[in-house]
Amino acid sequence: MSSPSDSLLSLVPVVPVVVLDDLDHAVPVARALVAGGLPVIELTLRTPVALDAIAAISAEVPDILVGAGTITSPELVSRAVRAGAQFLVSPGTTPALLREMAGSGVPFLPGTATVSEAMAVLEAGLSEMKFFPAEASGGAAYLKSLASPLPAARFCPTGGITAATAPSYLSLPNVGCVGGSWLTPADALAAGAWDRVATLAGEAAALRA
Numbered sequence: 001m002s003s004p005s006d007s008l009l010s011l012v013p014v015v016p017v018v019v020l021d022d023l024d025h026a027v028p029v030a031r032a033l034v035a036g037g038l039p040v041i042e043l044t045l046r047t048p049v050a051l052d053a054i055a056a057i058s059a060e061v062p063d064i065l066v067g068a069g070t071i072t073s074p075e076l077v078s079r080a081v082r083a084g085a086q087f088l089v090s091p092g093t094t095p096a097l098l099r100e101m102a103g104s105g106v107p108f109l110p111g112t113a114t115v116s117e118a119m120a121v122l123e124a125g126l127s128e129m130k131f132f133p134a135e136a137s138g139g140a141a142y143l144k145s146l147a148s149p150l151p152a153a154r155f156c157p158t159g160g161i162t163a164a165t166a167p168s169y170l171s172l173p174n175v176g177c178v179g180g181s182w183l184t185p186a187d188a189l190a191a192g193a194w195d196r197v198a199t200l201a202g203e204a205a206a207l208r209a
Contacts, residue, residue, distance in 0.1 A: 012040050013170055015156065018183075027057060070091060087107045092113070102124075102126075111129070118153050130156050140165070155176070158180075161178050
């Protein structure tokens with residue numbers, strides 16, 4: 001059985017992982033990412049405005065695929081989808097969370113950090129998953145070592161990855177894309193420096209394996 005998230009790993013080389021504290025930044029940052037050539041955004045559910053930001057982007061920026069990250073409970077799945085999330089990403093995976101995401105009707109990337117967790121996701125019939133926290137969990141070298149024993153698994157590593165280290169991940173056969181927070185620095189958001197965000201997105205869009 002193929003994963004419902006196959007297309008997520010092939011849309012862009014870098015999925016922007018964005019933390020928003022100000023709802024007014026949601027639409028401009030999404031438009032800046034699209035302008036830079038990255039029509040995908042993962043909004044983390046770490047702030048009070050995150051769900052409203054997903055709803056605003058879903059309504060006002062039709063050119064971008066908007067997803068919800070930091071899905072840590074089954075209850076958050078339905079809330080994110082109701083807000084307009086078109087895909088889901090979890091930092092880790094439990095049986096209950098995996099069942100809820102599988103029944104959500106949208107693509108998703110369940111989080112893994114160990115061989116056993118990756119095997120559990122594969123046993124559930126899914127081949128596409130998040131690897132988090134990537135740098136702290138062994139980085140590109142760790143993922144490279146998984147390619148032989150787990151050839152069916154494909155990853156979107158996220159966590160601590162930078163523009164400088166992204167190519168080492170993207171060169172691996174079992175990595176489809178990476179997640180990056182460097183595209184939307186907090187100071188750029190605070191200053192409304194949307195041209196800077198667009199430039200960073202353009203540089204990331206040009207990264208290839």
